[in-house]
Amino acid sequence: MTALTQDRNTPRLEGGVYEAGVAAATKLFGGSLGCFNAAGYLVPGSTSTTLKAAGRIEKQVDNSGGAAGAKSAKYRPGIYRFANSASADLITIADVANDCYIVDDQTVAKTHATNTRSIAGKIVMVDSLGVWVKVGID
Structure with missing residues (x-):
């Protein structure tokens, strides 16, 4: 492409809700922490080194019997409260502004566990009900 020589109508996404294909043999629950796998499909959060947090899954999608991308799910980046891990991985107010790590599709931890x-x-933020985490690209 060459540089513009006149005005351009550049589309943009509104509202912060996005949609992506769901990985094969995968079920996502509404309200869960959704992630992109290495192939770029949505999967539930889990202990893995290859995931990229996308945001909260907006509505349950069951692609258990489908191929990758056969179904899509809506996700929303933002700040959400997830369950806090336990013991040495418990997140406290002293950890505010640090990264936290994915344990599963509803739990975050203080460390990357080696x-x-x-x-x-x-x-x-951290409160008695969990950990507020800024998730995704928004």
């Missing part, structure tokens, strides 16, 4: 977990996002 390089076995992917980053969930930045810790924004």
